[in-house]
Amino acid sequence: MGKLSELKQVKKCSGAYVLAVNDTINVINGKWKLPIIGALLFGKKRFKQLEREIPNITPRMLSKELRDLEANGIVSRTVYDTVPVAVEYCLTPSGESFSRVLDVMLEWGLEHRKNTIGQNAEEVQ
């Protein structure tokens, strides 16, 4: 069974479709997961590096969200046995492939903004 027919099978039932898409949404839910993934798309980073690059994130949230992302197989955590220990975070292959989803979101968002500008007439420039 090909990928396409599998897709159609899932779409048959609205409930299953919503559930499956929801799995993906949960990967990036919350305020901080996307900024973290965004930072890691440019390469591996250490904890403090992420803390500095992501404006206003607290270490508590960074720690929690990194643990979530690791549990979901999006981010991998590597501890280097140096003194003092260095910890590096990077995207897993699955996490990297998520950029495909983000690109489609970006593209749709830009289009949608173009379509709705003029109707709302808040700012045109």
Place this chain on the structure above:
Amino acid sequence: MGKLSELKQVKKCSGAYVLAVNDTINVINGKWKLPIIGALLFGKKRFKQLEREIPNITPRMLSKELRDLEANGIVSRTVYDTVPVAVEYCLTPSGESFSRVLDVMLEWGLEHRKNTIGQNAEEVQ
């Protein structure tokens, strides 16, 4: 300037990229927007119809989320001047085109699940 180069321009800066993608995420944030969009992908529906089709949603949340989706240009609300008044909700063209994003999410979600099964070994079947 073509769509591709525009895309690259936005991606240049991680901050702008994250902001633009976030716009799209906000369209479906919360517990109920995806189920509502999912139901409307199969055609226009009335308030009570949606309430029946979406398990456990309260009229308060349905009302609120429909207003949000309307404000964001995803859903359009039509009042028919019948007695008693009938109100119909349907996706805007932009809302319909959002299924493109959902499809990519679905596809990635299925792939990701395949990739991470075995590592987690919670269930294989």
Place this chain on the structure above:
DNA sequence: GTAACCACTATACTTTTGTATATCGGTATC
């Protein structure tokens, strides 16, 4: 020996999000 960096964790609190339950004004059915 004190000051600063790293990688976090702990506790308390506020804000946001969602739920439960009741109600409203209208119509139509029996």
Place this chain on the structure above:
DNA sequence: GATACCGATATACAAAAGTATAGTGGTTAC
């Protein structure tokens, strides 16, 4: 004239998510 359907809104409450602030245990630099 009681009951039920439609399209909601109001109020009060509970749960989840996020913030503020401080502290831990180790290391290196001066």
